Ligand SMILES: O=C([O-])CC(=O)C(=O)O
């Protein structure tokens with residue numbers, strides 16, 4: 491991701507991965523392209539939840555949240571309230587293919603935010619969240635959320651010991 495201009499905006503970058511022995515899962519958020527408002531999937535459209543709040547609700551201390559805002563830099567896709575909510579749930583960090591705001595509000599909970607930079611412009615009333623939990627392509631990489639009961643070994647077709 492660094493090679494694609496995503497950089498640590500808040501927190502110690504080394505913290506985002508956490509201890510190597512822990513199994514992390516990824517909660518992914520996909521946003522619509524600029525100028526293409528989406529009617530919403532599963533109640534997450536214009537009348538639905540604010541950006542990434544569903545991801546925060548679904549995440550826990552094994553989670554890294556990935557936000558696909560298609561590299562958009564004119565409006566944020568992550569902010570201080572989201573950082574606070576995610577930090578309280580123990581989320582390990584967020585990687586946003588876009589920009590964030592309220593960077594200083596992520597510092598106090600020491601919540602790691604990786605983004606393309608920061609911008610003051612709120613996401614409120616701007617592009618709408620399309621879905622949570624569906625695969626996304628971020629900086630050329632497809633990121634898929636692990637389903638309950640699956641481990642990273644399954645992604646490589648390895649069999650977990652004892653199965
Ligand atoms: O509206 C936004 O861009 C998000 C925001 O400020 C926050 O989560 O605090």
Ligand SMILES: [Mg+2]
Pocket residue numbers: 569570571592
């Ligand atoms: Mg804010």
